[in-house]
Amino acid sequence: MDGKATPTRTRLERGRSALGPALELVHTGRAPTRAVLTAELGVTRATAGAVAAELEALGLIRVDSRPGAAAGSQGRPSHRLSVAEEGPVALAAQIHADGFRVALVGLGGRIVATAPTRGTATADPAQVLGEVVEAGAALLRAGGHRCVGVGLAVPSAIAEPEGTALNPLHLAWPAGAPVREIFAERVRAAGLAGPALTGNDVNLAALAEHRHGAGRGAQHLLCVATGHRGVGGALVLDGRLHSGSSGLALEVGHLTVNPEGRPCYCGSKGCLDVEADPLAFLTAAGRAPGPEVSLLKQSSDLLRAEYADPSVRGAAEELIDRLGLGLAGLVNILNPDRIILGGLHRELLAADPERLRAVVADRSLWGRSGGVPILACTLDHNSLVGAAELAWQPVLDDPLGALSRSGG
Template sequence: MPTSRAPQIPGRNRAAARPALDRGRTLLGPALALIHSGRAPTRSALTSELAVTRATAGAIAAELEALGLVAVDSRPAGSGRGRPSHRLAVAPGGPVVLAAQIHADGFSVALAGLGGTLGEPVDHPLPSPADPEGLLRAVAEAGARLVAASPRRCLGAALAVPTPVTTSDGRAFAAMYLDWPSGTPVRDLFAAAVARAFPSAGFPLPTAVANDANLAALAEHRHGAGCGARHLLYVTSGHRGVGGALVVDGRLHTGSDGLALEVGQLTVDPRGRPCPCGRRGCLDVEADPPALLAAAGITPAPGEPLLERARAVTRAAAHDPAARAAVDRVAERLGAGLAGMVNILNPDRIVLGGIHLDLLTAAPQLLPAVVAERSLWGRSAGVPVLPAALARPDLTGAAELAWQPFLDDPQSAVAG
């Protein structure tokens, strides 16, 4: 989105700063990404990370401040060595994006600023009927209410969905837990729903849609337990089914059309529970909340939140033999699936989210031991298995998706 005029640089030495800014203008995006991820908390750190002069780094920071995206503290931060450096942070009152997530039991919306900061999520039950058009309309309308109640400008919206989404045409495939037709044009439907819900925006609000596990992995890599990993394997189960994603050198591995890492379809017990895909014993149905509840002999009530009930089982494992046996059984199934992924992908870190995080807490020795025993690389060089650090990684990942165009081109933020 082009700008109508070049933003002005605050300060007394604008003429002197302009040549440095002209040299560093192409670095506005990388600079904002560094500040957004916390890797450049000061101007000196920005200078080092970008390998530019102090003058260029200062001009870049000033330009990002003029765009309303970054705050430059006029009081330098000193560490006791060298020259003090100005602190850099995302602008506290800057613009936001709308992050939304659909899962098998409902949907959630939240506003998110830069820096991985997520506002208070608002959770909603699924509408009835939960057909694609009606559900996406409900999501967009709930998001519009949040935006209307906020004084901050909204730049875009993104949606995390529990299904693979093609990158070429934005269609949802294998939405088994939403009962959507295969090939539902979710990207176009969401864009249309947002356009109807935000008629006063005055311009088409940018929208995007992607798989929830992919987005959660991206969020954990940028702001959570995956920070610093070169090959991050993320595996999670929120309500039904199992999702996974791989982040390689900071980029999601999505395959030729966004359908890679469908880890839920790994077979871990050929004679196990029936899967909606038509087979038996897939990780999707052997290591999700319903599987844990079934192993514990629990039949949830209609409409009962499955994740919370399953988490109660993991907490009870410390004193309840039935819960202990259920946790161990599902942890072994999950460990077998993780081991297969380790053999194929050779990650340097595994991060677990959703109920898998709770399984790791309840079985901190068993789960990593199964991974190590059943994977070739695990036996020779242990792969760290860590709990996810973010409270709502799916929503945080949706926010990352919505922010990405502005991280790529910060000047486009002024077009709205």
Template sequence: AALVGLGGRTVATAPGCMTVPADPAHVIDAVVEAGAQLLRETGRRCVGAGLAVPSAVAEPEGTALNPLHVAWPAGAPVRELFNRSLAAAGIRGEDGEPVTGFAGNDVNLAALAEHRHGAGGGAQHLLCVATGHRGVGGALVLDGRLHTGSAGLALEVGHLTVNPEGPPCHCGSRGCLDIEADPLAFLTAAGRDPGPEVSLLQQARDLLREKYATEPSVRAATGQLIDRLGLGLAGLVNILNPDRIILGGLHRELLEADPERLRAVVAERSLWGRSGGVPILPCTLDHNSLVGAAELAWQPVLDDPLAALGVG
């Protein structure tokens, strides 16, 4: 959880880790309580709240359509649960009414934040691809606006096939980017058994940073994931023709480990890459999904500041 001011400025954060139960209300309640505690500790007032969800969020319903890596049921009403939790926690605006809660896909929100305040600034057609604890997500910002498709479900890039002979994916296909280029894939390729102590993302990051220079198995795993990721990015470049690509989560570390290899794969496999190359950059914002969630909550204030703040 985080408190985020105008301009993407993070005021305070509350790190947390918990086992995710099948009922999303338990996680959402915990997140809201962490946010409420930050408000109490800092004395700040809240004008809105945003929730970053590890799933496509269908619009206009605000439901989690495909939470493949958590045990939530498909179609869980995450926005409704979020607003209910905000009201129960007593998080209210200047008018005494509960603040409005918004919800969006976590990678979509990361892309929005990076476009406004980070590595995506100035891009007209920005492609963001990232991996967190599990899976791979993508987002596209066109002319300053998220492209979410007709119902909020666009850019499910994790289900591009990059290895037709690969293992089965949760979606029913095989060899998808989702299971070929996430932290678990990296740990497995490097011959490591993941432990339960910290997130898979943190385990993969630690292994890459500490052992890349000294262990051939880690370098080989890095090369394998870069090649898989590059294939996926090349396909996206051919379809979308972005003017910039930004990478988050473990993908940011893979880019930094061997930037020329990734760029070479994308250039070799894409028409647009051959014609001059597409800049591929690391995301630069800490907690970019949370910053993006805050951007959703700030938008009514930016659209009509006096009305949103109860002035006039």
């Protein structure tokens, strides 16, 4: 060897810092071809080719060997880029009042495999988290996939940097439960590769929707959603979750929307959390909740199947008005360029979109002149996908380093 670097090696070294940005562009669908990748990265075609080849060698993306052009386009055909379907996965888990679900999620937000919803979340976080990790490890073994990390979505505000669940009201867990510490210990004990990360379920839903769903392209994205119980919110600014100084920003569930309303678990009354969640809808419709399926499914099914019933329609209008009041206040404070709604709120929007938009416009300072778009979330399991995004983020930041640390 004469010590001289080959042209390909030189290009790769120049573009090595672009590996993460390039992977994120393919991951979020913003670089479907090598030509787009070249333009987005602001590098030469040769450097972009070297970067794409390295990501392909790492098993993260696929570069089509036969360049093609879109119908009617002009110019030189470009190689198509896509995430590697047989590449590594993140293990994702979501805990809610009715149990938990685990899934394997690849790049691109693609759910590779899921296990059925399990059990009821008991009051012991260590027991529940142990069962979550056990189910996830079994799913990984069954698929034989390489794992880059593990992410967990929890229906509670997660304080940073400690990773404690401050208000897991609907799980009956003790306030301040050290969820991240327990989860990481269970993951290590199971011998799973990669970091173990945790976050609030609606925050993670918003992150997933921003990268892969209804929030794609928004600069200031507000997400409001019901879980199986309660209401949560999240804000994504320029592609990053805004979590505040200690992870506790946007506790929208405790906005007062009915001063004379129902008592809330937080000690107040008339909060969005108890005025616009699945239990509130069933109660307003005069329907007793049953134990067979989750409250979210019961309320969504009722809204879809019996909207013509005056009691159901009246309950829907009541919740839409409460939700609209809360959204208007958030619009006044945050000035988002897009609002997306999940859970039961997605169904309420579908049932009467004009009513909800009218309430927000009437109550917000800029509603009549600006008209903030209000859209439905489009990912069916967005909190799970968001939990996987947590685990994928170190790989997006540093593909070579993260895969070497996780044994890839």
